[in-house]
Amino acid sequence: MVLANAFRRAWFHGRRLPGRALLARLLAPLTLGLVGGCSGAAVEVPQEFPIPLVEKLPLRMGLLLTPELTSYVHEQTLEGSGDWRIELGSAQTPMFRNLLAGMFESSEIATTAGAPGLAGVLEPAIEEVQFSTPDQTRSDYYEVWIRYRFQLFGRDGTLVADWPLAAYGKANQRHYGMSSREPALQAAALAACRDAMAFFTVQFRSVPDVQRWLAAELAGGSE
Amino acid sequence: MMRRLLIGSLTMVLLQGCVTATVQQVRQANTSMASGDSVVVLGRRSRPSTAETELDFVDCVGRNMRGGKQVRVIEEQDFRDALFPWFEPRTAPVNASDLPELMTLPALAERFESLGLRYLIWIDGSTKRTESGGSLTCSITTAGAGCFGFLSWENDSSYEAQIWDVQTATTAGRVSSDAVGTSYMPAVIVPLPFIAPVKSSACSSMADQLLTFLSGGG
Numbered sequence: 308m309v310l311a312n313a314f315r316r317a318w319f320h321g322r323r324l325p326g327r328a329l330l331a332r333l334l335a336p337l338t339l340g341l342v343g344g345c346s347g348a349a350v351e352v353p354q355e356f357p358i359p360l361v362e363k364l365p366l367r368m369g370l371l372l373t374p375e376l377t378s379y380v381h382e383q384t385l386e387g388s389g390d391w392r393i394e395l396g397s398a399q400t401p402m403f404r405n406l407l408a409g410m411f412e413s414s415e416i417a418t419t420a421g422a423p424g425l426a427g428v429l430e431p432a433i434e435e436v437q438f439s440t441p442d443q444t445r446s447d448y449y450e451v452w453i454r455y456r457f458q459l460f461g462r463d464g465t466l467v468a469d470w471p472l473a474a475y476g477k478a479n480q481r482h483y484g485m486s487s488r489e490p491a492l493q494a495a496a497l498a499a500c501r502d503a504m505a506f507f508t509v510q511f512r513s514v515p516d517v518q519r520w521l522a523a524e525l526a527g528g529s530e
Numbered sequence: 531m532m533r534r535l536l537i538g539s540l541t542m543v544l545l546q547g548c549v550t551a552t553v554q555q556v557r558q559a560n561t562s563m564a565s566g567d568s569v570v571v572l573g574r575r576s577r578p579s580t581a582e583t584e585l586d587f588v589d590c591v592g593r594n595m596r597g598g599k600q601v602r603v604i605e606e607q608d609f610r611d612a613l614f615p616w617f618e619p620r621t622a623p624v625n626a627s628d629l630p631e632l633m634t635l636p637a638l639a640e641r642f643e644s645l646g647l648r649y650l651i652w653i654d655g656s657t658k659r660t661e662s663g664g665s666l667t668c669s670i671t672t673a674g675a676g677c678f679g680f681l682s683w684e685n686d687s688s689y690e691a692q693i694w695d696v697q698t699a700t701t702a703g704r705v706s707s708d709a710v711g712t713s714y715m716p717a718v719i720v721p722l723p724f725i726a727p728v729k730s731s732a733c734s735s736m737a738d739q740l741l742t743f744l745s746g747g748g
Contacts, residue, residue, distance in 0.1 A: 357614035360637050482585045498619075505615030 346389030350493040352398035352500055359409030359508045366524055368407055369417030369428035371460075372400055381436040388442060393451070393496050395433065403431055406504050410511065421464020426524050428460040434471070438492070441480050449495040450477045455503055459517060468516035474503035547726030549711035553735045555743055557703040559695060562746050567648035568602040569744065570609045571595065571691075574654040575619045583653050587689065587733055591653060594737030601744060604645060612641060626692075629699040647696050649744060653736075655689030657729045660710075666717050677717040684712045687732035691740060705743055707736035 379396040407414035407429070420428045435454040441447055452475050459468040476498025480487040483494070511517060563569075571592040573583035588606055596603045610617045616632060623629060633639045666679030687709040693702045711726025 357611040359615050360613060360635075360641060361615075362635065362637060477582075479582055479584070501615075501618060502620055505618040505620050508615045509621060 347385075347391050348489045348492050349390075349392040349394075350489050350496060351394040352493065352496045354398050354401045356398075356402045356405045356501070356504065358405045359504065361410060361508055363412050364410060364521070364525075365412045366426040367424060368411040368414045369422050369425040370403055370407055370414060371417050371420060371428050371430040372403065373430070373432065376432055379433050379436075381438070383438070385440070385443070388440065391438070391440075391492075393436065393438065393492065395436065395453070395496065395500070398497075398500055399431070399433075402500055402504060403429075406507060410508060419464070420460035420466075421462065426462060427467070427520065428464075430458045430460070432456045432458075438495070440492075447479045447481050448477045449480060449491045450475070451492075451495040451499040453499045453503060457507070459520065461520060467520045468514055470514050470516070472503060472506055472510065474499045474506060476500070476502055547711050547713045547724045549709050549726045549728055549731045551707065551709040551731045551735045553705065553707050553739045555703060555705045555739055557743070559698070559700055559702045560746060561649070561693070561695070561702050561744050563601055563648060563744055566602075566646045568604050568646045569595070569649040569651060570604040570606065570647060571651045571653060572606055572609070572617065572622075574652055575622070581654075581656065583655060583689070584657065584729075587655075587657070587729060588653055590730065590733040591651075591691075591737045591740070594734055595741055597737075600741055602646070604647070609645075612645065613638065626694040626699055626701045629694065629696065633699070642696060649702065650694040650696060651740060652692045652694070653689055654692070655687070657685055657687040657732070660684050660686045661712075666715065666721065668717075668721075676719040677721045678719070679717050681715040681717075682712060684710065685726065685728040686710050687728050689732055689736060691736060693740070693743065703743060705736060705739045707732045707739065709735065 376399050377396045379394075379399065381391075381393045381395065383391050385391060404414070404416075415425075417425060417428045420430065422428060432455065433453060434456050435452075437452045439448075439450045441449065444450070452473065455472040455474065457468070457470055457472060458466055461467045476495045478491045478494035478498060480491045483490040512521065571588055573585065573588040575582050592603045592606065595601060615621055616623075616635075616638060623632060633642070662681070662683035664679060664681040666677055666681045668677040669675065687707070689708075690704060690706040692704055694700070695702045709728045709732040711728040711731070713726045714724040715721050
């Protein structure tokens, strides 16, 4: 109470202020707050993803999700613009579950490579994440790059394919109003995840090692 | 009550800058909509182009067309999700001639059928600030706050819609909408913005023209 009164005295110099001055004094900390609040952002990628609309492969597939993937967080400090955090991990489970649900006749979470009854087990990993802000690129865009690595294990648990995938997403800060920092970065990260799904869907059957594995599986040679 | 409404309307009119809008269309094929047919309005986000059509403009055209109640307009995000991954920036068709190849995928053809999709409308373009001038200074002191000066800026909207006929996999035509307007903000203590609704004019003009185009008119 004493502190509050001392603050009030210091703030108002012990005199009654006219309305305009009072407004000005109330606006000043607000302005300072707005300026001070313009540093960094922390976002989490939303967990809703579509299921790819493709011809399903008649295979039972396993999905191996490591704790490193499902808890992946990218943190970076940018000089002059604070601390940035993109939480990607929590989105990986729904993302890859939907991806496999659309691409294969059936899929399930596997705990090891070479689980019984599964034609193959896919293990995705995030190798690197980068992002850029409009201040850095002198553009209107937040951009996010994710470099994935996929490993495909056969029925017996041996590695049959290993390939990288680079996904990219961007979002225009002007689409997200005055406080665009977090929603635009989140939209860019989500776009990168969707791009990874789209790229995986169209690329999967053309990876040479995957093609060989698929040919053998579809011919029933590995049954 | 009536007086307040009148003053409100008058204020709105006075506070809007002037906008000049132009709409043009090029028809390459006949168009018609049967009952149950739907259209979707999509913003161009294909690569390698770095430009993107503003989300709010695409949304605005779709909303205005839906308001006409003559056609069923599918939400852009719902459409992209339903057709995932075939309309993502990496995979979206660039020309109407790419559609037959996409339609060879049975699941995709079935989805188009179930949506009753007849026309795909791709919107390309943006609104840019082309000129700005003047200066305005605001200050907050212990005696009060206020602004003094004059600002003006010109916005230029330029959009083109390409209409693809899903049944024939051809481009049915193009509609372009351009709008230019100057906004002003004089300030003597209180700034008074006279905003020219450039983008919304381009949006409503384009939506009206698209409805006319799809109904076979124009």
